[in-house]
Amino acid sequence: MGVSNVDIAEVRAWAHEGGEMAKRYFNNVGRELKADQSWVTQADVEVEHMLREHIARRYPDHGVMGEEHGVGEIDREFVWSIDPIDGTGAFVSGLPLWCVSIGLMRRGVPYLGVVYLPILNDYYWTDGEGGAFWNEKPIRVITTDTIQDNDWLAVSSYAHRTFEISFPGKTRSLSSIATDICYVARGSALGAVIAKAKLWDVAAAMAILQAAGGVVHLLSGPRVETTSLLDGRSTGEPFIAAAPEMIERLRSYVAVR
């Protein structure tokens, strides 16, 4: 255990529990319910409630912020930042790459995280001390001198309206920001280009990415400062996740429309 004294195996178990709760709604909703989408909110709220109960019981001194129940006690040393279902668009569309995202910030900086993809039963995680893992396998970001045809960028599902992208490889939208970043951390995607995000979208994934050797920079150049996102505001600007050596190159392929 690191300085946070958090039991990462237990956090993985919470993520799994959230995934099982969400799966009961996935692909199991009638057409009229699909239209109004309150059922997604319902699944989101249920999972976040469960996660907050676990956190409050085990780590009563920690703060918590989350997509559904908002921001609280962000002045604590440790603040959890959770997205019960990241990728609700994918979830609604019956696509498999949505996830449960549980991050822990230490003094405003991503410290540890678990991103769990229930449909694949895949965990991406770091305990903040010992590297990044995809299930039990260590992972690392990739770099390349020459972009090959199978190199790809993860992009937002509205990138076709937001960006002009001249990247010579492929682009794919997985429809979850946390999953996008985990595929970068794993060395599958060369980078991720995200239009904007709030802290609960990226807290866990950024901890994993950093432990895998990656960084997150605003499209305008500077590194993303997560301390300014603790109040729940959006990055407000597009950003890129990749290996440090790739950031400059990838920035050159992306222009805002």
Add this chain to the structure above:
Amino acid sequence: MGVSNVDIAEVRAWAHEGGEMAKRYFNNVGRELKADQSWVTQADVEVEHMLREHIARRYPDHGVMGEEHGVGEIDREFVWSIDPIDGTGAFVSGLPLWCVSIGLMRRGVPYLGVVYLPILNDYYWTDGEGGAFWNEKPIRVITTDTIQDNDWLAVSSYAHRTFEISFPGKTRSLSSIATDICYVARGSALGAVIAKAKLWDVAAAMAILQAAGGVVHLLSGPRVETTSLLDGRSTGEPFIAAAPEMIERLRSYVAVR
């Protein structure tokens, strides 16, 4: 059984067998092997060989064409058109939506088909007589008068370089043409915009789409004529898969760069 006398349950079992063979390679390959990608070809060749053996044994009068072993006996009334792993880019990248695609053409027109997604254990299929199904559930394409934020188009993973897309909803690249079209058939995606394809990419999915009420048109307007693709040539031109009522509207959102 329809006029082809093909046992669709047996074809589903073949697709499953192919999926199990391919899964042994998926996410199970070292870095140096990933670079040269001959292992994907190996998986492709193994699965196609198995499918051709099953077909030759059960339907010796039928022709077969496939991605790996080419075109033969296309003058027969029934010709199988198979893609052992559609979406090798997804397969190589550890993404889940690749599939085994087994289509049967009758006099050059898609007649029945099975598209199997091994990672999700999802079957899309039609026996050519009784509608289209996702597993055991009947499916149908969707239409809409007003494009909503969660409406989406499946697009090629190099669409950012090939097309200018003004669609007001989302775009996603699943990285398998057959899977793209099945998500249209299922009523999840509003349409699919494909840069080009050969018959084995689309034979099964087109049969399923048609049975689900959908059509496939070239971007220039006319319907795709599959008889001209039996010799293994590419469509040569982008095309759109959607409900008939949506084709004109979707065409208006897509321009070739």
